[in-house]
Amino acid sequence: MRRWRRLLSLLALLSIWQAVAGYVLPSRSPDAATLLPPPTAVVGAFIDLLKNGVILSDAAASLHRIVIGFALAAAAGILAGAVMGWWPAIGRLVDPLVEFLRPIPPMAWIPLGLLWFGIGDAQNIFIIFLGAVYPIVINTYTGVRGVERTLVWAAQTLGGRRWQILCEIVLPGAFPLILTGLRIGLGVGWMALVAAELVGASSGLGFLIEDSRNLLFTERVLLGMVVIGLLGFLMDQVMRVAQRRLVAWAER
Amino acid sequence: MASLDINDVTKFYALRDGQRFEALGCVNLSIGEGEFVSIVGPSGCGKSSLLRIVAGLEEPSGGEVVFDGIAVAGPSSRRGMVFQEYALPPWKTVAQNVELGLKFRGVPPKERAQIAQRYITLVGLQGFEHRYPRELSGGMRQRCALARTLANDPDLLLMDEPFAAVDAQTREILQEELLKIWGGHLTPQRRKMVLFVTHSIDEAIFLSDRVVVMSSRPGIIKEVFTNPLPRPRADESRSSPVFLEARDHLWGQLKSETLKAISQAVED
The missing domain is CATH 1.20.5 (Single alpha-helices involved in coiled-coils or other helix-helix interfaces)
Structure with a gap:
């Protein structure tokens, strides 16, 4: 109902x-x-672009970039968050840097990214990375620091070395929050990607929107927006399901 | 030949206003081979802190703990510890939990499983190997934690109010099981040393060879009581005249300290 x-x-x-x-x-x-244009025109544009393959190749280009950018952000973010949380001396050193860089929106990096990487995948991936990495770092860091003290104590008295305890106790214990960070990171990364493609790409859904605006194909602009929304929604749903499946133990 | 000496151990914490919070006064205690020693004391007397210092999880502010002739400098699998909160990672099954110490020490998987199975059976958890902690009762969780610690075959067993979170009936059963596993019927040479922290005088008398009474904060040893209750002990021991006499005596010692601790808590 x-x-x-x-x-x-x-x-x-x-x-x-x-x-x-x-x-x-x-x-x-x-x-x-x-x-x-009315929804019927958007559907018409969808059928047209599906026939000539444009919508599929643009979606594929965007997905390709988000997969690489997100994977890099996940690897770097989890590593950095874990190291910062598990070795407090390093955490205290790096934390101010993260806190300083974090409030800079990924979109503000686009001009610099264009100077460094030009137009294309590298620039887009750079912007996705910057959008996705902070939520992952912060959540991993918080998760690692929040692991129950007695779990660590118990592992220490069982003879665990520091890196063993990190792998067996701390990272699994932080996993629910790490997944939350990944989910937020993926969402932010997706938004950042579209912004990066608007100005610095010759393919992808962001480029499709911008290119269609120049040609006054407004129904294609709207179509691009709808597809971006749908794909973002689908990715979030996948993360949600993964979260529920992987950390069933965290639910009371 | 394992031995434990606690020499002049003190512990204080620096507070934010620059003052010192004294948790432990000056504690001296020696435990002999195969001995079961309990520590009782009012809340906040530093008995858990003392246990963590012996485990190597906390550093003393002064003095030292000597285990087997060597000063303790950090945690070791030879000094196993059981916690009140069980400390079982919820994502590991009973078997995975019991194997954890063996895994840390590099025991190969097959041998690990065999050893773990032996201790799971010892604590009566056979059939629950693949259950997760949340699927177990408090008593079963603590059995699992005990099996995990014992699987490492430590020389010294440190227990921090292990039965405080289970109901009274289960608690008495777990006490009897602990004595059986420890070897209340064996000669001291074949037993492990145990240092057991508890709130309960009855528990201390039922389990231990000696009962250490600690004062309210900062904790110092008020009395070391040698328990005359004969071994092996069973349910009947709890109503024997020796037991009741020991309880009267220890309660007399502890009552004034508990009252002091209560007024301290009010001041804080």
């Missing part, structure tokens, strides 16, 4: 959009119709 109601609100939005963009705006002026 609840699911029904959620669909209902979506359906209402689509009908109003169709009514306004399909009938009200064209009757006023042709320019207004260009600014907001």
Whole structure:
């Protein structure tokens, strides 16, 4: 029943959009119709771009970048967070640096990224990395520091060395928070990617939006936005399921 | 030949306002081979802190702990510890938990499983090898933690209020099982040294050879009571005249300290 109601609100939005963009705006002026095409036009654009393969190749380009950028951010973020949390001396040293860099939005790095890497994958991946890495570092760090003290004590009196305790006790114990960090990081990375593609790419969904705007293919702009939203939603759902499956023990 | 000497151990913490928080006064205690020693004392007397110092988890502010002729400088698998909160990682099964110390020490997987199985059987957890801690009762969790510590075959067993979180009936059963496993019926040469921290006078008398009474904070040893209760001990021991006399005596010692601890708590 609840699911029904959620669909209902979506359906209402689509009908109003169709009514306004399909009938009200064209009757006023042709320019207004260009600014907001109706959902049916977006579906038409989808069919067109599916036929010529553009939408698939752009989505693939974006996904390719997010996979690489996110994997790099996950590896670096978990490593840095674990080291900072488990060796407090290093943590105290690095923490101010992280806290200083973190508030700089990944989008603010785009001009510098363009200077360093030019247009294309490297620049986009750089921006994804910057968007995704901080939530992963912070959550891993918090998770490692939050592992129950007695679990570590017990491992120490069982003869565990420091790196053994890190692998057997601390990282698994921090895993629920690490996964939360990965989920947030993936979301931020995806947003950062689209921003990076708007200005620094010749393929990808962000590029599709920007390119279509230049050509006044507004229905393609909207299509790009919808696809970006859907893919982001799907990735988050995958992370949610992974979270539930992998850390069943953390639920009470 | 294992031996433990606690020499002039003190512990204080620096507070934020620059003052010292004294947890332990000056503690001296020696434990002989195969001896079961309990420490009782009011809350906050530093008895758990003392146990962690012996384990090597905390450094004393002064004095030293000498184990087997060598000053303790950090934790070791030869000084195993059981915690009140069980300290079982919730993502490891009973078998994985019991194998943990063996894994740390590099025992090959096959041998590890065999040894773990032996100790799981010893504490009566056979059939629960693949259960997770959350699927077990408090008593079973503590059995698992005990098996995990014993699987390392430590020379000294440190127990920090291990039965405080289980109900009274289970607690008495676990006490009897602990004595059986420890070897209350064996000669001292074949027993492990145990240092057992508890709130309960009854538990201390039922289990130990000697009972150490600690004062309220900063904790010092008020009395070392040699327990005349004969071994082997069973349920009947708890109502024997010797037991009741020991309880009266120890309660007399502990009561004034507990009252002091209560007024300290009010001041804090």
